[in-house]
Amino acid sequence: MTVRTRKWTTGGETKTAWISDYTDQTGKRHQKTFRTKREATAFDAQTHVEVTGRIHVADSDTITVAAAGKHWIAACEAADLERSTIAQYDQHLRLHISPFIGDMRLNELSIPVIRAFLDKLKANGRSAAMVRAVRVSIGALLSDAQERGLVVRNAVKDIGRSKSKSKAAARHKEQVQVGVDIPTAAEVRAIIAAAEGKSKVFIKTAVLTGMRASELRGLRWTDVDLKKAEITVRQRADAFQEIGSPKSAKGRRTIPIPSGLVAALKQWKSECPDGELGLVFPTGTGGIEYHANIVKRWYHPPQMKAGITIKTGEFDKNGKPILAPKYPGLHALRHFYASWLINRPEDGGLGLPPKVVQDRMGHSSIQVTLDVYSHLFPKGDDGSQMDHAANAILE
Template identity: 75%
Template structure:
């Protein structure tokens, strides 16, 4: 491996020069790479010497561009859910390829990734979108690593970004009762204004904590009214396709309270039949659209019950226009978690964290605690402390 300074005269008669690194890869193939500055040539030579000795070097001529690697990456995603592949495709076509698609994989260094992420943000992408694209780029580079097209995954090498993410998580506001989580009084009022299928659906969501996709894909075959339990075995995605639960922990059995069992029994008599045997199908027995559930089943009872917020707009008669306070169905899942956690004297079940994790179908106990740790009883309220202290000091 050698570094030499090369000079020449261009066609225009001007003097040109470059620093050239001449080396053989671990497979004995000769490569020549030029640099405008000597310090860049020295840095490349030092890095390449280590890679060649470790038999892990990939020359520029033996790799591909980010856009080309992206096509290989998407082709390997066939086994993933359709919505996931669609998201990856959007990230590649709308964000990654336009900015760094022409770069060779070997050019995707830590500084290059930082510049790319900064560019995304400068062009108006939200913080959430930048994080999502960063994850997709990391997945693309991991796929390229497995193909031997690049040695390092610069996304994974950015340790500072991980530290920043943890710091941001510490400052993220936790879900709050009355803001993110409906209060028991609000849920009671919403159910009082709901009728038929919407009421049974909302009861099931609030008293099982099932995800919207799990409720949309729920079959009568998975509801055991005699044992008063429901088993989550599948879910319906955004494309109306039935698939497995979100994770292995998503497969779970949830006990049903007596009033929900009674409501489901009555609903079963009226439920539209269909080949899928769904509990909450459309009027034709097929998978219901998520938007229809939100707009037709979930929002109207909230507004009727006064569980609403002022939009700031006026109708044609000059009256304030109100909207549902809880826009997403996930609020009922949050409510279920809080109901499991709250003490019996506060109207809850007082279950331990591990049981809450199992009921919610979280992939890890860490996820449960990250979201809901502040809701668990601290065990040091005045009454508990007084009783404990009296045992010690009389």
């Protein structure tokens, strides 16, 4: 490997460039031109290490980000990932990655380039959550390219996150709050009282099992044991109206249910539309109900009827404020179930330990449970308990 200078004259002006001349691990000769000797020397040193380790990828042997993206999506499909997951990755590639860096070659994706790309996404109106999601996707794309021998480094992994930034993000992150993200017990009672028919049974089931919306949409009668008073989660319905496995291995779980819900489900079973899938909450013809229909027809109307609403900031033609359901998404009912499991019996809850809460919720790890709900667990040193312990010291 050598670094040499090259001079030429254009229009009477003498110009200089520096060239790294090397042979890769396959015996193929390559040249790369730089503006300065410093850049050429740094490249030459790094290339020597890569060739020695037989991991070097020359610029001529790599491909564009867009082309690598096609390989990545194909790999995801071959790995039999969920259709909704692949659709999300494809959307990231088409709408957020390819328009900005799709024409760049993989070897050009350095840490500064990735940083600039993420900043550009934010400057072009992408939310912080979307920028994080796209960052994960471009990192996965580069990992796939590494395995194919198309690029040496994954600049996304090299970026990492500084502790200070992680701490700052955690400091500003809002925890789920009762009355904001989690309905109060009084609100839940009012919503159930205002609901009718299958809407009432659905909401009761969501509140007293904490099942995900996809799990409720895919719930079969064969997975409901009314004699043992328990529901076993074995499948879910995805955004494409297809039945598949639960979100994770921990998603497969058995949930005990109270007698009130058993009675409601028994009554509903005699009225439930039949279908080949044997679903508990199907369409009128027995098929998979759309998530949007459940939200708009089963969940929002009882909230509006019960007065569980918020002002939208808009006004109708008569000047009256337009109201909307206070809890727009079904996940609020899952949050409520978690809080019910966690709260002390004297506060109307079950007082279960974190590990049991994790199992009932179907979280992939105990860390997920604690990250979301740790502030709801009793601290063990509140009120009378602290007074009693203090008196033992002071008396």
